[in-house]
Amino acid sequence: QKEVEQDPGPLSVPEGAIVSLNCTYSNSAFQYFMWYRQYSRKGPELLMYTYSSGNKEDGRFTAQVDKSSKYISLFIRDSQPSDSATYLCATANSNSGYALNFGKGTSLLVTP
Amino acid sequence: GAVVSQHPSRVICKSGTSVKIECRSLDFQATTMFWYRQFPKQSLMLMATSNEGSKATYEQGVEKDKFLINHASLTLSTLTVTSAHPEDSSFYICSARFQGENIQYFGAGTRLSVL
Numbered sequence: 001q002k003e004v005e006q007d008p009g010p011l012s013v014p015e016g017a018i019v020s021l022n023c024t025y026s027n028s029a030f031q032y033f034m035w036y037r038q039y040s041r042k043g044p045e046l047l048m049y050t051y052s053s054g055n056k057e058d059g060r061f062t063a064q065v066d067k068s069s070k071y072i073s074l075f076i077r078d079s080q081p082s083d084s085a086t087y088l089c090a091t092a093n094s095n096s097g098y099a100l101n102f103g104k105g106t107s108l109l110v111t112p
Numbered sequence: 113g114a115v116v117s118q119h120p121s122r123v124i125c126k127s128g129t130s131v132k133i134e135c136r137s138l139d140f141q142a143t144t145m146f147w148y149r150q151f152p153k154q155s156l157m158l159m160a161t162s163n164e165g166s167k168a169t170y171e172q173g174v175e176k177d178k179f180l181i182n183h184a185s186l187t188l189s190t191l192t193v194t195s196a197h198p199e200d201s202s203f204y205i206c207s208a209r210f211q212g213e214n215i216q217y218f219g220a221g222t223r224l225s226v227l
Contacts, residue, residue, distance in 0.1 A: 008153070032214050043118070043205050043218035044156070051214075088155065098214050099146065100207075102155045 003027055006089055006103025015112050019076040023089035023103045026070065030091040032098070033065045035074045038086045038105065047087075048074065079110045115139055116208050118219025125196055126227055133191045133222045135206030141186035142208035146216060147179070150203040162189055196226045 006023045013019055021035075032051055036044035048063035050056050050072075056063045064073040072089055086105040092098045115138040123131050135145060144163050148156040160176075162168040162183035170176045178200075180192040189208075193200055203223050207216040 034215070036218075041203070041221070041223065043116075043207075043221045046215060046217065049215055092214060094214075098144070098209060098216075099158055099161060100156075100216055104155045 003101045004089060004091055004103040006106055008104045008106060010107040010109055012109045012111060013079055015079060015081060015110055017079050017110070019074075019079050019083070019108060019110075021074040021076075021087050021089070021106050021108070023072045024070055025072070025091050025101070027091070027093075027101075028067070028070065029093045029095060030101070031094065032092040033063070033072050034090045034092070034100070035061075035063055035072075036088040036090060038088060040085075044088055081110050081112050084109050116142075116206065116217045116219040118206050118222055120222060121220060122223050122225075124225045124227065127197050128195055131193045131196055131224060133193075133204055133206070133224075135189045135191070135208065135219050137187045137208040137210070137217075140208075140210045142189075143186065143211045144209045145183055145189040146207045146209070147181060147189075147191050148205045148207070150205060150221075156205060159191075193224065196224070198226045200224065201226045 004025045035048040038044045053065050053067045060077045062075040088105040089103040090100040117136045119134045147159045150156045159174045160168045160170045164186050168181035183189040205221040207218045
């Protein structure tokens with residue numbers, strides 16, 4: 001079983017919709033949770049970073065971590081065509097040198 | 113956020129040649145740099161972790177003699193793909209982490225095509 005599971009999609013939504021992206025993980029030792037956005041043929045760009053459980057909001061983006069169910073989410077409000085990209089969740093812990101464990105990535109398409 | 117510069121962005125080479133990819137942290141000193149490989153529509157696969165001044169730690173299944181990593185300074189790491197073959201064609205991405213933060217900042221990636 002992969003340590004981080006993520007539905008690859010593709011997910012297609014109309015402009016203005018609320019987008020919900022999710023990942024599950026298996027290792028309860030993970031302490032750090034991140035969401036990266038990757039445009040085609042580019043490196044990943046950090047969107048959200050969370051330590052332990054809880055919510056974090058930044059503009060139109062909200063990240064949620066539920067360690068009890070090993071579930072992490074990213075919500076995008078008022079989605080825009082420019083949000084079309086692949087979204088990668090990632091986890092890490094200090095015991096493994098903070099190496100990132102990535103999900104497969106979810107491809108999102110926001111249509112005008 | 114911190115900036116990581118990766119160069120070149122695109123390489124096309126003949127089979128049997130070696131290719132060097134540079135990864136620089138522009139505005140911070142990176143204690144640790146990571147090298148990833150990504151195939152189309154796949155996630156990033158960690159190849160190796162390098163700490164400045166010490167030998168890289170390679171992930172299982174990654175040939176260290178094939179993928180030479182040098183992290184000679186706190187701002188520069190290089191990946192050399194030696195005697196490249198078509199199966200080495202991929203998207204290679206580096207990232208850097210600086211002491212005191214657990215976040216990795218990524219370069220823009222290098223697309224390698226071996227003919």
